Amino acid sequence: MQRFCYALCSIVVLTFLLSTLRAEDAKPEAKAIELYNGKDLTGWGYQTGETFDGKADSDDKRFSAKEGMVVVNAATEANKGIRQLWTTRKFPGDFVLKLEFRAAVNADSGLFLRKPQLQVRDYLVAGPYKKLTKYKAQDWNEIIVVVKGNVAHCTCNGEVLEDALKLPETGGIGLEADRGQVEYRNIRLTESK
DSSP, X not given: OHHHHHHHHHHHHHHHHHHHHHHHHOOOOOOOEESSOSSSOTTEEOTTSOBOTTOSBOTTSSEEEETXXXXXXXXXXXXXXXXXXXXXXXXXXXXEEEEEEEEOTTOEEEEEEESSEEEEEOHHHHOSOTTOSSOOTTSOEEEEEEEETXXXXXXXXXXXXXXXXXXXXXXXXXXXXXXXXXXXXXXXXXXXX
């Protein structure tokens, strides 16, 4: 009986020590910055100076905050032309940007990374990435952008869109309104240490 108690105590102590070591080895995951608050366009604006803090719509109605999404609205006769909505915050250094998007048939939008544009579209119809096999037409897709040393590696549902997109040292994150409706949600950025 004494041997059994000794063995049981040894197992308990060993288990405790191993769990403590694992907890010390684990590094806390960096906190993601939610670029869209889920309710309005706070933190976003046009490069001409207009900001939309506390507003559900941009002044020209090309961008709207609806049901947890930033919606790029199709152009009307009153607001036609390409528009760009940018974060008011700049992001120097390395980071990981994740977002989900859903594009209407033949819709054309874009994701600006400090300045260069990554096409965000109904890819299989509008291109340029017509050979994607994991893209879900008119459904939610995930874009992940990993920026290291001013070079971005961009994927859609795990498939490479751009392997080495060159970026300037700093800048904001932008969305383009060109053609049709595109919805964005869960726009989050994690800065690398």
